Amino acid sequence: MEVNEEARCKELAKLSSFYHAVYSEIEEVGWEHLVRLGGDLTFLSFRVLDKKGRAHVMEIQLDKAYPRVPPMVSVDAPYIFNLEWSMNSRLKKLVQQFEEHLEKLQGFWSTLDQIDRSLQIVDSKQASRAMSYRQIHIGNDCSIILSIDINDPRSLPECRFMGSGTIVNSLKKTWKRNISRWIRDKPFSENLECLLKTELPRPxxxxxxxxxxxxxxxxxxxxxxxxxxxxxxxxxxxxxxxxxxxxxxxxxxxxxxxxxxxxxxxxxxxxxxxxxxxxxxxxxxxxxx
CATH class of the missing domain: 3.30.40.10 (Zinc/RING finger domain, C3HC4 (zinc finger))
Structure with missing residues (x-):
């Protein structure tokens, strides 16, 4: 966060108890984590690194009656955590809840990273950590949409095939015939190629x-x-x-x-x-x- 943003926030903190509270709580979290700050301090976002070094952003919308009114929160994750809030809660506690939430999703994101590194993703620039699915090229102008189980990401995913009817029907039959060959401890790409009986395009x-x-x-x-x-x-x-x-x-x-x-x-x-x-x-x- 640029120094002028911190200075502006400090000036606003002199104007009311709301601004003062927000300013002091941002200092507790650390200015280095602040990504964005709204002009009236009612909107801000923090960046947090998980244990694998992945960057995640939490956006926070504050009511003027804060902290009596809990903040509205959105995160780049497939689902939001259950916010625990009281009159004595502060932004630092909110960031800690976000960090705990990130820890629960490490296995899920590791699986997504493995897919993104080893397979050809359709619209890869649009794929985000908030999505629990990936659409993967499988050649011949066909693709497969895989829905990853957030709580059990190594398990067999639900799938939907896209493309030519004749080819897709053949792939569906091959998938169903080999479904018992899915081994949860094998790399995701190897499991897919084993079930589909073909080598998949690489990134x-x-x-x-x-x-x-x-x-x-x-x-x-x-x-x-x-x-x-x-x-x-x-x-x-x-x-x-x-x-x-x-x-x-x-x-x-x-x-x-x-x-x-x-x-x-x-x-x-x-x-x-x-x-x-x-x-x-x-x-x-x-x-x-």
Whole structure:
């Protein structure tokens, strides 16, 4: 929190008992934890680190009759804790209740972190710690929505499949057939791949894929899942045009097929030489076995 905010709060504290109470209680919590402070001191938010170093924010709305009227609280968690409040309660006690609440959710958030690190999340920037579900790419323009049990996050999650009817029906049957294979002590991604009997797409490196990740030839992010593609089954785009003004992404498999259909393409050993389908700049693609 900037020094001028603390100075402004201190000035307001001289005006009334309400401002004075809020100012003194923020000092008890620590100014380093204050993230935001409303102009009239009725709204403020604190940032707290849990034991794993994750940052969490609690927003607090104060009534002018505070502390006789309990504060309204919202947190970035799947559910709010039961607020214990009395006339003698202070903001420091409220932060302590928040910290206790965070401790109860460590297992749940560890499971979410494991999913986010190891699997390709749909709209990953929108996924938050307040959500108890994740939508995961499973290839072939299909995804699965997993609802994680907050109190037992390692247990088999409820699921819903999204995508093509034929493919989804097949995945549902595979899931039901293998449901007994879920082992709570195994990593989440391994359990999913065991039940679905397929390798799932891994997270895309945002720094290396800051352009469109859809293939410029097949217009899909992932290759279809099937034996005909062998180890490339379900892969994300893995080739990007080196022309900075283009930087179009492709599946190298799709690009090889496209180049082979062009009569001007040259081949030297296992490398095809041709031109980008979008900007016509020279490209070279290695043919994978």
């Amino acid at each position: 895309v490196d945002e720094e290396e894929n800051n352009h469109l990740v859809e293939c410029g030839i097949c217009y899909a992010q992932y290759l279809p899942i099937g034996d005909e593609l062998g180890p490339n089954s379900g892969n994300a785009t893995d080739y990007t045009c080196e022309n900075n003004s283009c930087s179009k992404a492709f599946h190298s498999t799709c690009l090889v097929d496209w180049l082979r259909s062009i009569t001007t393409t040259r081949q030297s050993f296992n490398v095809l030489f041709g031109h980008c389908p979008y900007c016509s700049e020279p490209i070279a693609v290695k043919i994978k076995n």
